[in-house]
Amino acid sequence: MLEVSHLACSRGDHRLFSDLSFVLESGQIMQVQGENGSGKTSLLRTLCGFLSPESGKILWDGTDMRELAEDYFANLLYLGHHNAIKDELSGVENLRISAGLAGIALDDKQAIAALRRMGLKGRERLPTKVLSQGQRRRVALARLLLGEAKLWVLDEPLAALDVGAVELVQTLIAEHLARQGMVIFTTHQPLEIAGMEMRRLSLS
């Protein structure tokens, strides 16, 4: 369970949000809404511990995330604006490394299977610099297929994706929620999960 209480965050002199509180339970999904510059990305980055909040607390199963540190990170999967993939490496190499950083040992076979599910059949061994923007995003999204991270923090997961890939991401999220996972995300495109109540958090 993720519990955020009285969170406040500023960038420079500018106050982004304050007194923000919410609770995210297992199997729930929440969309963070707001205009450009309203602090959506900052909120997600605060949840990942990159930014320290000005005030307020973030609790994971009742314990402060700062205390849990690595134990909290083990439960977290973050997908940011950047794909965190290397142009020089192939999809398989990239995926194996990002899985490794998340603490998961992955062999070639598993990596190829994950990439194929993301619709990259035949491109698994190509250096990612020859792939299109959308295909690179798919390589990054393949991380969603690995590991048992309970909380997914997705910043614009649908950016640069085509219709097929958007559907795939929706399926993955639905599966994750069915496994009692949690998702918190931002998007500028419509994202619907069939049969799930979508909670919304508005930053203004």
Add this chain to the structure above:
Amino acid sequence: MAINWFKYSAPSTFYGLAGKLIPWFALPAAVLFVIGLYIGFFVAPTDAVQGEAYRIIFIHVPASILSMFLYLIMAGYAALGLIFNTRLSSMMATAIAPTGALFAFISLWTGALWGKPMWGAWWVWDARLTSELILLFLYFGFISLHASIDDPRRADRAAALLAVVGSVNVPIIYFSVKWWNTLHQGSTIKFTGTSMHVAMQQAMFITLVACWLYAIAVALTRVRSIILERERHTKWVADLAEVKA
């Protein structure tokens, strides 16, 4: 008298307190400088070995001492700011840095002035001068790092970490430079060694105290402008008499 220190750790209250304190440091500093330099230049006797040139120590020695202590104090404030996340400590560290650099520079400059008549060269690769030069580099590093980061919070924290790393390194640097100096059998400047006349000791002590007071006064003045700059959007700054005028 019990003072509530936490109250004064808020920039808004400290701004006023610093304003009141500055004259109490600045005035004695000026008076003591005059007294100390008078004793140093007119009362203290001419040195048997070094002649009149030795009188530069009344500036050189306090400046050297201050430059070293100020680095440690700066690093101390920086560490406080880093650990307890107190903004005022970080501001103090930032405010002290230029004064420390200035003293390091004065120390080098006066050292060179002393070296010319004594050694026939403006610069001697003596252990103490070399360490002082490296110390000046460390100050430059702190100031430039702070200046090149736009976000004040990141600037404070990054520069603070550098200062702490620097202060851990300072003893190693001093030791290594001394070591280097003995290995290469370079010349060593000795200011002391011969017994000092009482008037010399007095003059040195008085100028040292004056330098301390000056450093505190300047640091407080600088921290006041830093507070104003950082807090320019707050209400209490807008309400200040000097801002309204």
Add this chain to the structure above:
Amino acid sequence: MNTLSVWQLLVLVVRRDLLLAMRRRADVFTTLIFFVMVVSLFPLGVGSEMELLRKMAPGVLWVAALLASMLSLGRLFSADYVDGTLEQMMLAPQSLSILVLGKMIAHWMVSGLPLVLIAPVLGIQFDLSAPAQGVLVLGLLLGTPVLSMIGGIGAALTLGLRGGGVLLSLLVLPLCIPVLIFGTGAVYAISAGLNGAMVSNLALLAAMLMFSLVLTPWVSAQALRISME
């Protein structure tokens, strides 16, 4: 699925950075060529008198190694910072210090080790004796990792700043002075026949290496967290 131990993670990061360096070989060679070039400039600058060159050799080689490692330090974290990998590293379920240590080791293997290996060739240019050569290489072997590690702190602090490269050198060079002194001191000592001083210089370098191994990954990790905000 299997989870990775600390050591496996360390190996993974080192292997990854080495793999990337292999794919961008040009970067590795520029550092090496820079080192050779700077060292070769000195005789042109001060004249070809062998006695003088022999005396200058350790200092020249060490200063050039210092500058060469500064040159490559800018890349230590910046590529990972730009493409978002650094964020993923900070979310690793192991301590960030371990990942940072891995990156430092890889950086040394790519930019420090080649300098150590080529140093004897350059030593010949300066007519260094065989024992002096040996001590020089040993000193570089102990000292260049320290440069990579202290440099890592600077690289982390200047992450994403404009003019980061020059600033990085300004921050790191003063901190590297002891390494320079002990490294060159060892060679001077052996040339002067002072075996005891040679051993103590090398011992001090080894001590600095141990000290840096323990402290710098943690400090750099803190610096990275500060810079990522």
